[in-house]
Amino acid sequence: xxxxxxxxxxxxxxxxxxxxxxxxxxxxxxxxxxxxxxxxxxxxxxxxxxxxxxxxxxxxxxxxxxxxxxxxxxxxxxxxxxxxxxxxxxxxxxxxxxxxxxxxxxxxxxxxxxxxxxxxxxxxxxxxxxxxxxxxxxxxxxxxxxxxxxxxxxxxxxxxxxxxxxxxxxxxxxxxxxxxxxxxxxxxxxxxxxxxxxxxxxxxxxxxxxxxxxxxxxxxxxxxxxxxxxxxxxxxxxxxxxx
Numbered sequence: 001x002x003x004x005x006x007x008x009x010x011x012x013x014x015x016x017x018x019x020x021x022x023x024x025x026x027x028x029x030x031x032x033x034x035x036x037x038x039x040x041x042x043x044x045x046x047x048x049x050x051x052x053x054x055x056x057x058x059x060x061x062x063x064x065x066x067x068x069x070x071x072x073x074x075x076x077x078x079x080x081x082x083x084x085x086x087x088x089x090x091x092x093x094x095x096x097x098x099x100x101x102x103x104x105x106x107x108x109x110x111x112x113x114x115x116x117x118x119x120x121x122x123x124x125x126x127x128x129x130x131x132x133x134x135x136x137x138x139x140x141x142x143x144x145x146x147x148x149x150x151x152x153x154x155x156x157x158x159x160x161x162x163x164x165x166x167x168x169x170x171x172x173x174x175x176x177x178x179x180x181x182x183x184x185x186x187x188x189x190x191x192x193x194x195x196x197x198x199x200x201x202x203x204x205x206x207x208x209x210x211x212x213x214x215x216x217x218x219x220x221x222x223x224x225x226x227x228x229x230x231x232x233x234x235x236x237x238x239x240x241x242x243x
Contacts, residue, residue, distance in 0.1 A: 039077045039099055041085065042235035043194055043205035055200035058242040061165055065202060065240040067107040067121070072239065074103040080239050081105065082123035082152070084210075086232035100130035100139070109202070109240050114164055119156035119176065121238065126150040142220040143212075144183060153181045157188070166197045176206075180234075185215040191234075200241055207235040 072078030083101030107121030126146045130136055140147040158177040166172050172195045180189045193206035211231045212219060219228045 039101070041233075042083075042207055042237050055198075055241060057168070057200045061111050061242070062113065063111065064243040065109040065111065066243045067105055068201075068239050068241045069103060069105065071201065071241075074101075077101075077237075079103050080237060082121070082234070082236045082238075083128065084232050084234055085207075087229045089227040098130055098132075098135060100128040100136065102127045102129065105236075105238065107238065107240075108243070109204075111165075114162045116156070116160040116162065116174075118159075119154070119178065121154045121236070123152045124150055125152050138220050143217055149182075149184045151181075154189075154191075155179050166195065168197060168199065171196045182210070183215045183217050187214055202240040204238045204240065205236065207233050210234050 067080050069080050071080065074081060081101045081103045082105050083099065086098045088096050088098050102123055102125060104124035104127040105121065107119070109116060110118040125144055126140070128136060128139060128144075128146065139145075156176055156178040160174050160176060162172060162174070174193050174195065175190055176193050177188070177190050179186050189208065191206050191208040193204055196203045196205075209231055210233070213230065219230065
């Protein structure tokens with residue numbers, strides 16, 4: 001009888017572990033086959049510009065343009081935002097693309113004739129949202145450490161000569177050279193951008209690969225996350241209107 005009594009706690013532990021394994025497996029199946037897919041890479045659709053073409057064009061394009069956060073909806077990824085995409089391996093699930101974005105952005109763009117003379121954009125990384133609160137909470141303490149470094153900024157250092165201003169509905173591709181401040185580190189970068197003009201709005205989209213080591217970012221650790229790539233993709237979508 002003593003042996004049987006001592007074995008009961010062990011049996012309970014085994015039963016609990018088995019139940020947990022079933023739950024993890026079920027979650028993995030749901031995650032792979034039934035969970036809604038994440039947002040597509042930035043700039044994969046021209047829908048945002050086409051959907052808000054009712055803004056009247058200004059009398060002149062010269063001057064300051066500012067990010068307008070009232071255009072579009074963050075819920076369907078048609079608003080202005082800055083974010084990231086990172087490949088990860090999750091326990092019981094496998095490969096996954098983590099996508100986090102924040103609509104809490106501000107910035108200005110200055111045009112003089114056919115030259116972009118200045119650009120400055122700021123994003124509040126503390127408000128980054130992904131499909132998992134656990135990931136978002138982790139980034140406050142690890143990796144981006146948004147509780148310590150909540151703000152990311154980009155500042156243009158070399159003017160961009162457009163050659164000609166885009167007509168309504170036209171799209172330009174340019175490379176912007178500037179300084180990116182991320183995780184408390186400032187480095188020179190080049191980012192490929194696409195600009196679409198629609199009435200009185202200019203929509204700029206772009207993305208670039210960020211090596212974590214370049215910005216002293218340590219890969220996050222978690223019992224759920226088995227591994228994370230040593231790099232990620234920074235992406236942005238910004239709607240500018242004439243100030």
